[in-house]
Structure formats: structure tokens, C-alpha cells
Amino acid sequence: xxxxxxxxxxxxxxxxxxxxxxxxxxxxxxxxxxxxxxxxxxxxxxxxxxxxxxxxxxxxxxxxxxxxxxxxxxxxxxxxxxxxxxxxxxxxxxxxxxxxxxxxxxxxxxxxxxxxxxxxxxxxxxxxxxxxxxxxxxxxxxxxxxxxxxxxxxxxxxxxxxxxxxxxxxxxxxxxxxxxxxxxxxxxxxxxxxxxxxxxxxxxxxxxxxxxxxxxxxxxxxxxxxxxxxxxxxxxxxxxxxxx
Amino acid sequence: xxxxxxxxxxxxxxxxxxxxxxxxxxxxxxxxxxxxxxxxxxxxxxxxxxxxxxxxxxxxxxxxxxxxxxxxxxxxxxxxxxxxxxxxxxxxxxxxxxxxxxxxxxxxxxxxxxxxxxxxxxxxxxxxxxxxxxxxxxxxxxxxxxxxxxxxxxxxxxxxxxxxxxxxxxxxxxxxxxxxxxxxxxxxxxxxxxxxxxxxxxxxxxxxxxxxxxxxxxxxxxxxxxxxxxxxxxxxxxxxxxxxxxxxxxxxxxxxxxxxxxxxxxxxxxxxxxxxxxxxxxxxxxxxxxxxxxxxxxxxxxxxxxxxxxxxxxxxxxxxxxxxxxxxxxxxxxxxxxxxxxxxxxxxxxxxxxxxxxxxxxxxxxxxxxxxxxxxxxxxxxxxxxxxxxxxxxxxxxxxxxxxxxxxxxxx
Ligand SMILES: Nc1ncnc2c1ncn2[C@@H]1O[C@H](COP(=O)(O)OP(=O)(O)O)[C@@H](O)[C@H]1O
Ligand SMILES: [Mg+2]
Numbered sequence: 001x002x003x004x005x006x007x008x009x010x011x012x013x014x015x016x017x018x019x020x021x022x023x024x025x026x027x028x029x030x031x032x033x034x035x036x037x038x039x040x041x042x043x044x045x046x047x048x049x050x051x052x053x054x055x056x057x058x059x060x061x062x063x064x065x066x067x068x069x070x071x072x073x074x075x076x077x078x079x080x081x082x083x084x085x086x087x088x089x090x091x092x093x094x095x096x097x098x099x100x101x102x103x104x105x106x107x108x109x110x111x112x113x114x115x116x117x118x119x120x121x122x123x124x125x126x127x128x129x130x131x132x133x134x135x136x137x138x139x140x141x142x143x144x145x146x147x148x149x150x151x152x153x154x155x156x157x158x159x160x161x162x163x164x165x166x167x168x169x170x171x172x173x174x175x176x177x178x179x180x181x182x183x184x185x186x187x188x189x190x191x192x193x194x195x196x197x198x199x200x201x202x203x204x205x206x207x208x209x210x211x212x213x214x215x216x217x218x219x220x221x222x223x224x225x226x227x228x229x230x231x232x233x234x235x236x237x238x239x240x241x242x243x244x
Numbered sequence: 245x246x247x248x249x250x251x252x253x254x255x256x257x258x259x260x261x262x263x264x265x266x267x268x269x270x271x272x273x274x275x276x277x278x279x280x281x282x283x284x285x286x287x288x289x290x291x292x293x294x295x296x297x298x299x300x301x302x303x304x305x306x307x308x309x310x311x312x313x314x315x316x317x318x319x320x321x322x323x324x325x326x327x328x329x330x331x332x333x334x335x336x337x338x339x340x341x342x343x344x345x346x347x348x349x350x351x352x353x354x355x356x357x358x359x360x361x362x363x364x365x366x367x368x369x370x371x372x373x374x375x376x377x378x379x380x381x382x383x384x385x386x387x388x389x390x391x392x393x394x395x396x397x398x399x400x401x402x403x404x405x406x407x408x409x410x411x412x413x414x415x416x417x418x419x420x421x422x423x424x425x426x427x428x429x430x431x432x433x434x435x436x437x438x439x440x441x442x443x444x445x446x447x448x449x450x451x452x453x454x455x456x457x458x459x460x461x462x463x464x465x466x467x468x469x470x471x472x473x474x475x476x477x478x479x480x481x482x483x484x485x486x487x488x489x490x491x492x493x494x495x496x497x498x499x500x501x502x503x504x505x506x507x508x509x510x511x512x513x514x515x516x517x518x519x520x521x522x523x524x525x526x527x528x529x530x531x532x533x534x535x536x537x538x539x540x541x542x543x544x545x546x547x548x549x550x551x552x553x554x555x556x557x558x559x560x561x562x563x564x565x566x567x568x569x570x571x572x573x574x575x576x577x578x579x580x581x582x583x584x585x586x587x588x589x590x591x592x593x594x595x596x597x598x599x600x601x602x603x604x605x606x607x608x609x610x611x612x613x614x615x616x617x618x619x620x621x622x623x624x625x626x627x628x629x630x631x632x633x634x635x636x637x638x639x640x641x642x643x644x645x646x647x648x649x650x651x652x653x654x655x656x
Contacts, residue, residue, distance in 0.1 A: 048612050051604075071611040072620075080612070087609040091627025100623070101613035108614065140627070157613065 001026050001196045005058035009046055016042045018221035029197040031207055034218035035240045040200045041084055044169040048081040049074045076108035078164035082154035082171050089141040097141050102160055126159045131182050148179045155186045167198045172206035184209030204236035267356035271370035278364035290547045290579040306372045309400045322640035328394045331401055332375035332408035346385040352376030352409050365463055369437045372407040379412045386419040397428040405433040414446040421449040431459035439467050442474035449477045453648055454484040461487040472498035479635055480507035481645055483652045489518040496530040503532040508632035510652045511544035518547035525558040534565035537632050539625050540576035541656055548580045556587040569599035570628050622653055
């Protein structure tokens with residue numbers, strides 16, 4: 001599904017990712033762990049097509065290069081990013097936004113727009129699964145949402161848009177244990193043979209609830225170690241320093 | 245160079261009383277000595293109207309024909325009463341949703357007792373105004389449906405300068421909600437002087453909107469007098485005019501008044517929109533609130549000059565004003581000049597003004613959800629204007645306003 005070869009990324013003449021290799025197959029869930037500033041969010045942004053980076057190396061999604069594909073086309077092809085810091089968008093109603101977003105993706109796929117009734121049903125189902133108070137959906141997008149509500153809203157969008165590759169950038173940071181469980185449940189129920197996940201986290205905690213197929217440790221722009229879920233526990237015990 | 249000195253004959257060959265003749269002649273003389281306003285005047289600091297007029301008009305005539313109109317097209321978006329104006333003249337009115345005995349509607353009855361003004365456009369208006377309407381709502385009457393004031397201009401107004409006077413009076417305990425809806429396809433200047441009087445405990449909601457993009461150059465001087473516990477709301481959605489200046493002066497002359505002025509505009513091409521306000525807090529315990537939002541594209545220009553004046557006895561005044569501009573082009577211009585002049589000590593007054601371009605991170609966020617750049621910008625633009633649009637409480641009128649705004653945004 002996703003193939004990254006010798007990825008190098010700079011911004012403002014500062015190199016942040018320094019030769020990263022990563023392959024994710026359909027159905028796999030990969031965790032990327034790393035200290036603050038190691039380039040985790042940069043990797044997530046480069047995958048979803050944020051402007052402003054200088055990029056070299058290969059970046060393939062379903063066999064095709066992503067490099068020239070703009071952000072919205074990547075989303076339409078099934079790449080989703082749950083933001084570490086979801087943005088507040090004043091004046092934009094959350095529900096309308098969700099619908100607009102779903103419809104632009106459906107349209108790009110040549111499907112017809114979802115009707116209001118089916119959309120309502122879909123939203124009801126997903127919000128109740130994630131324990132989201134439906135009332136927040138009538139509010140402005142992320143405006144005045146608590147940290148937990150923002151993160152849940154990201155996962156709600158993921159569930160509604162139903163992407164093939166979901167990138168979760170520190171979705172667990174700042175959540176209490178109950179919210180963490182709910183989010184993990186939401187992710188786990190979306191897992192299947194076709195869907196892939198790249199779960200970025202700073203702590204091992206989330207991986208108690210979401211079992212990764214592979215764990216990678218990112219340090220100073222490179223993957224310094226890859227292993228299975230036990231690696232996460234090792235990192236937790238010894239810290240990132242020892243692994244370098 | 246063009247010369248718009250206007251001829252006395254235009255006035256003198258009419259059969260009028262001596263008083264009227266003197267009044268008009270005096271004001272015409274004043275206008276001819278002052279000329280159209282330019283940037284040297286504090287109230288026109290950001291706008292050289294003289295230059296704008298000279299650049300866009302070769303001739304200007306003050307005589308305007310009022311043609312016969314047989315069929316009028318009404319909006320079907322919501323139930324309403326209406327006044328239909330043709331080139332500023334009262335053509336028809338219909339108050340079928342209301343108790344007709346409570347409403348007086350007439351052509352404007354000119355009087356000639358105005359004090360001398362230093363505003364040359366007002367002088368010009370005094371010199372020539374004949375058209376207009378006068379609306380009065382009796383005591384203790386609340387309108388059931390909105391009133392649409394259809395402000396329809398025919399092609400006969402081309403290259404003319406219309407001078408119009410209107411008056412609206414809402415008596416004690418009465419309420420009305422009107423929408424001034426302008427339909428125009430001609431290039432002309434509209435110079436309006438309007439009075440609004442709100443008596444004790446009365447309430448007025450007014451909304452200004454254009455049916456379409458057009459070549460109108462509009463100036464409106466709005467003089468509002470608010471009596472005890474009255475409530476004024478002005479919502480300005482007049483995107484689409486070539487030039488528009490709303491010059492609003494509100495006197496809060498008795499206690500407990502509320503005055504809200506809000507505007508949401510989307511400007512494109514060379515459009516120029518200016519809102520100038522002067523809120524005079526002349527009595528204690530009044531509240532005023534202003535929120536002006538403009539989205540500026542290509543070479544458009546938005547101006548906000550807002551002044552809050554608080555007289556020494558106007559204690560417990562609560563006054564706020566803010567203006568925000570979202571610039572979608574490097575060639576667009578936004579000028580803002582907030583001013584506070586306060587002589588009372590126990591007051592709450594504040595102001596703020598910001599302008600900036602679209603937030604790239606917000607765009608990126610929306611685009612990761614499948615929206616293309618244009619649609620993401622549109623969503624942010626509508627979101628930016630939403631806190632003003634939200635003041636329109638009726639859902640059908642709100643839908644109407646939104647569809648007009650969307651037309652402007654989509655034409656961009
Ligand atoms: N726009 C930018 N300009 C310069 N440096 C940046 C920019 N964005 C991020 N960085 C730097 O890149 C490094 C990696 O950042 P980031 O990917 O956010 O790390 P992480 O998500 O792992 O905490 C940090 O040192 C950060 O300061
Ligand atoms: Mg990060």
C-alpha cells in the first residue's frame with residue numbers, strides 16, 4: 001500500500017528526515033515511536049501532501065508516486081491524517097463540514113452524493129460508537145472543543161471517510177484513559193485485511209490497546225530500530241536515548 | 245476636466261414656494277462651493293469620491309424620469325409585506341399581512357427646515373431631493389411578517405444623480421423588520437438621506453442587500469434617533485455595488501437604548517465599500533455594538549471608520565466595535581479607523597481591528613479532508629462572515645442572505 005524509500009525532507013534549509021525507509025502492506029498497522037522533534041509530524045505531513053517541504057526519495061501509494069499529487073487528491077484516494085493539533089475553523093458547522101468532506105471524496109470516486117438521511121444515520125452510528133455527544137456536531141468545527149473532543153472528532157472523521165491508509169499523529173497525547181480506550185476501540189473496529197494504519201505515538205501506552213504488527217523507532221529523522229510490539233515495551237523501559 | 249457645477253435653472257423654473265426656493269438655492273450654492281468630497285476631509289480620509297466620480301462619469305444630470313411600471317416582480321423566498329420604489333419614488337405598497345390602520349405610508353413630504361450642513365452630499369440632497377417615502381408605524385403594533393423595501397431602478401437613471409429623502413418612524417412599543425432590497429442595472433449615483441426615529445420601547449431590524457452585482461454608486465446618510473429603551477439593528481450585506489458608502493449617525497438620546505450595526509461583505513474587482521459610523525451615547529445605560537467583516541478580492545477596497553462618542557452624563561455606557569478583513573488578494577486594500585471620544589468615567593468601551601490573509605494551516609486541514617483549495621477557501625470565507633449572518637434570526641431570510649452571498653463568492 002505505502003512504500004517509502006530513502007526519504008529525505010527539509011524545510012527552511014533544515015533537514016528533518018534523513019533517509020527513511022518504510023513499507024506498509026494492506027491490513028497492517030505500524031506504530032512509529034520517537035522523541036519530540038524527531039520528525040514524526042513531518043513524516044505525517046509529507047504523506048498527506050503539505051506544502052513547503054523539500055522532498056527527495058520515493059513515496060509510493062498503491063504503486064504510484066505521491067510526489068506530484070496535491071493534498072486533496074491524496075485524501076480522495078484514501079489517505080487520512082488525524083492531526084496532532086486539529087485546527088479550529090470558526091463559522092464552519094461541524095456537521096456540514098463532515099458532509100461536504102464526505103461528498104467531495106465520494107464525488108472524486110465517481111459515487112453520488114450521500115443523501116441527508118443516510119448521512120444522519122452514518123453520523124449517529126459513528127458518534128455513538130465513539131461516545132461523542134452529537135451536540136458538538138452542531139457547533140463550529142473544533143471551536144471550543146476540549147482536547148479529548150478534538151481528538152475524538154478526528155477519529156470520527158476517519159470513521160466517516162473510511163480511508164485505506166489512516167495516519168494518526170499522536171492521537172493519544174493528552175487523553176485520559178477512558179478516552180484512550182474509546183479511540184482504540186474505534187481504530188480496532190476499523191481494522192481489516194484492506195485497511196492500513198500508521199500510528200504515531202510518543203508513549204507506549206496506546207499500544208496496550210492497539211496491537212501493532214510492527215513498531216519503528218524514529219530518531220533524528222531516521223528509523224533506528226524496527227521490531228514487533230515488544231519493542232514498544234523496551235522503549236518505555238529504557239527510553240529513546242539508549243537505542244541510538 | 246469635467247465640471248459638475250449644477251445649474252440654478254434646474255431649480256428656478258419650477259413652481260415652488262419662496263421658502264423652498266431659498267432653501268434649495270442656498271444648498272446648491274453650498275454644494276457648488278464645496279464640490280464632491282475628497283481625501284482632505286476627515287470623513288473621507290480613505291476615499292476620493294470626487295476623483296472616483298470624475299473618472300467614471302462624463303456627465304451627470306439631476307433630472308430623473310419616473311417611467312410607468314406595470315408589472316413588478318416580487319421575491320418568493322419568504323412571506324412579506326412590501327413597498328415598491330421606482331427610482332426612489334413610491335410606486336406601490338402592500339401590507340396584507342398586517343393591520344393596515346397601524347401603518348402610514350406616503351411619498352416623502354419635503355420640509356425645508358434643515359440646518360446648514362458641511363457635508364456637500366447632504367447639501368446636494370437638500371437642493372434637489374423630491375423623491376422618497378415616509379413610513380410610520382403606530383403605537384403598540386408588532387409586524388407579523390417582514391417588510392421588503394424594493395428599491396428598483398430603471399435604465400432611465402443612467403448617468404444621473406438621484407437625490408432621495410426617506411423617513412421611518414416607529415412609535416412606542418412597536419416593532420418592525422425590514423429588508424431593503426436593491427435591484428439595479430444602471431450606472432448612476434444614488435444620494436440618499438434617511439431618518440429613522442425609534443420611539444420609546446420600539447424595535448427595528450433593518451437589512452440591506454443587493455439583488456445582483458451592479459454599477460451603482462451609492463451614498464446613504466442615515467440619521468437615527470433612539471428614544472428610551474429602543475432597539476436598533478442594522479445588518480449590511482450590500483455586496484456587489486461598484487461603490488457604496490453607508491454613513492450612519494446614531495443618537496442614543498435616552499436611557500437603555502441598544503444599537504447594533506453589523507456588516508458582512510464580499511468584495512471583488514474594483515468594488516469599494518465603506519461603512520462610517522458615529523454612535524453618540526448621549527444618555528446613561530445604553531449599549532452599542534458594531535462588527536464589520538469584509539472579504540476583499542482582486543482590487544477591491546474596504547473602509548471602516550467607526551467613532552464612538554460618549555457624553556459626560558452617559559454613565560454605564562457599554563460600547564464595542566470591531567472590524568476584520570480577510571484579504572484574498574495582494575492588491576486589495578482595507579483601511580480602518582476606530583475612534584473613541586469619551587467624557588464619562590464609568591463606561592466600558594473597546595475596539596479592535598484586524599486584517600490578514602487566509603490561514604494556510606486551516607486550508608491544509610480542510611484539504612486533507614478531500615476539499616480542493618477553492619472549495620476550502622470558500623468554506624473559510626463563509627465561516628469568516630458567519631458570525632454576522634447569524635444575526636438574521638429568521639431561517640428563510642437567512643437562507644436568502646446566504647444564497648446572495650454565495651452568488652457573490654461563486655462569481656469570484
Ligand atoms: N516550518 C518549520 N521550519 C523549521 N523547522 C521546523 C518546521 N517544522 C518543524 N520543524 C522542526 O523539525 C523537527 C521535527 O519536527 P516534528 O516533525 O514536528 O517532530 P515531532 O512530531 O516528532 O515532535 C523539529 O526540530 C522542529 O523544530
Ligand atoms: Mg508531532
